[in-house]
Every structure is written in C-alpha cells, then in structure tokens.
Amino acid sequence: MLNDASVQLVFADLQEGIVEASATNPAASIRRAVAVLNDIVTALDLPFTVSAAPRPGGPGTIGELPESRPYVRTGPSCWDDTAWRAAVLSAGRPTLVICGVTTEIVVLRTALDALADGIAVQVLVDACGGITPRTEEAALRQIEAAGGVVTSVAGFATDMVRDFTTPTGRQVIAALHRLV
Known part of the structure; x- marks a missing residue:
C-alpha cells in the first residue's frame, strides 16, 4: 500500500496543443483526470513536479495542473x-x-x-495519452516488464486513502466522483 510519505507525482508534457494530440485518450478525459489529481495532491499534501517540452512561446501548461513553475527539459526523459x-x-x-x-x-x-535508478514507478493510464493505441500499449508493457506498475487515478487514490470517512478521505472520494 502506498502512503503520502512515499509518493510524489510527475506531470509531464501536459501542455496546450500536446494534450489535444493524444490519439488514445480524449483531451477532455486527460484534463479531467489531471484536475482530480490536482485535488488529490492538495488533499494529501503530496510533492509534485511539472515537466514540459520546450515550445515556442513558452511551456503553455494546461490549467488543470497544480500551480507550479515547470521544468523545461531538452530531451525525451525528465530524468x-x-x-x-x-x-x-x-x-x-x-x-x-x-x-x-x-x-x-x-x-x-x-x-x-x-x-x-531504483525508484519505484506507477503510471496512471487515464491521465496519459499516446500516439496510437498499439504503440502506447507497447510502452506500457515495457514499463511493466521493467518493474513499473500501470494503474489508474482511482486505483492510485484508493491505494493511498483507505478510509473515506475521514475529512481527507471525503475530499479524495469527492474528487474521484468527478472522474465519471
């Protein structure tokens, strides 16, 4: 089970124009999942980073992200x-x-x-978007083969919060209801 002392979130390339280019997950679904993650970050006080691809005119991150200055990287990996x-x-x-x-x-x-580098990884598929279903599936299989976990926003959140009767639990379940 995960806990709020062991996790940090990575929001990568969630930028205007890039999110809309997803062919595997509609932009509206990605935005909704990211907005829910923003609420979860706030409720659980989780650390996070925003990474962005370099673009003319600046990073242009989507409004659903938590407020943060993005790290603009030069290559394909945040690492x-x-x-x-x-x-x-x-x-x-x-x-x-x-x-x-x-x-x-x-x-x-x-x-x-x-x-x-020995860091555990979980990928939230409903907050991701790919180029084609076939190539995205291949990428997710690579991550799993390397030891990563592929899950969902709801799966992640309910691994973090197991009691929805607490004030924090009520915040998290309310956020999850917005996924539907």
Missing part, C-alpha cells in the same frame, strides 16, 4: 534534466507516480530511467 532530477531526489520519496503525454516518449523514458 535527463539535472535540476528536475535533483528536485525529485531531494524530496526523498521512493515512488514516482507519472502521468503525461505522450506515453511512448516522456512517460516511457522517465519511467524506465527512474526504475533503472
């Missing part, structure tokens, strides 16, 4: 960005929970690199 990796490692959390677009590029590369 390759020294400042981002230092921020993640300084939090001292052994599990990265990753979501973003595209699954076959930034999610895959970041997950595999973190796993290779």
Whole structure:
C-alpha cells in the first residue's frame, strides 16, 4: 500500500496543443483526470513536479495542473534534466507516480530511467495519452516488464486513502466522483 510519505507525482508534457494530440485518450478525459489529481495532491499534501517540452512561446501548461513553475527539459526523459532530477531526489520519496503525454516518449523514458535508478514507478493510464493505441500499449508493457506498475487515478487514490470517512478521505472520494 502506498502512503503520502512515499509518493510524489510527475506531470509531464501536459501542455496546450500536446494534450489535444493524444490519439488514445480524449483531451477532455486527460484534463479531467489531471484536475482530480490536482485535488488529490492538495488533499494529501503530496510533492509534485511539472515537466514540459520546450515550445515556442513558452511551456503553455494546461490549467488543470497544480500551480507550479515547470521544468523545461531538452530531451525525451525528465530524468535527463539535472535540476528536475535533483528536485525529485531531494524530496526523498521512493515512488514516482507519472502521468503525461505522450506515453511512448516522456512517460516511457522517465519511467524506465527512474526504475533503472531504483525508484519505484506507477503510471496512471487515464491521465496519459499516446500516439496510437498499439504503440502506447507497447510502452506500457515495457514499463511493466521493467518493474513499473500501470494503474489508474482511482486505483492510485484508493491505494493511498483507505478510509473515506475521514475529512481527507471525503475530499479524495469527492474528487474521484468527478472522474465519471
């Protein structure tokens, strides 16, 4: 079971124009899942990072993300960005929970690199978007073969919060109801 002392979230390339390019998960569904994750981050006071691909005119992240200055990286993996990796490692959390677009590029590369460095990884499929169903499925299989866990926002949240009668539990279940 996960707990709020062991997890940090990674929001990768959730940018205007990139989210809409997802061919495997509608942009509205990704945005809804990210908004729910934003509520979960707040309710559980979880650390998170926002990573962005370089784009003309700036990162242009979606409004559903938690408020944060994004790390703009130069390559396909967040792990390759020294400042981002230092921020993640300084939090001292052994599990990265990753979501973003595209699954076959930034999610895959970041997950595999973190796993290779001994960090546990969970990927939230309903907060990800891929290039094609076939290539996204191949990326998710690679992550699982390397030891990562592929799950959903609801699966992640209910692993973190097991009692919905507490004030925090009520916040989390209310957020999850917005997934439907």
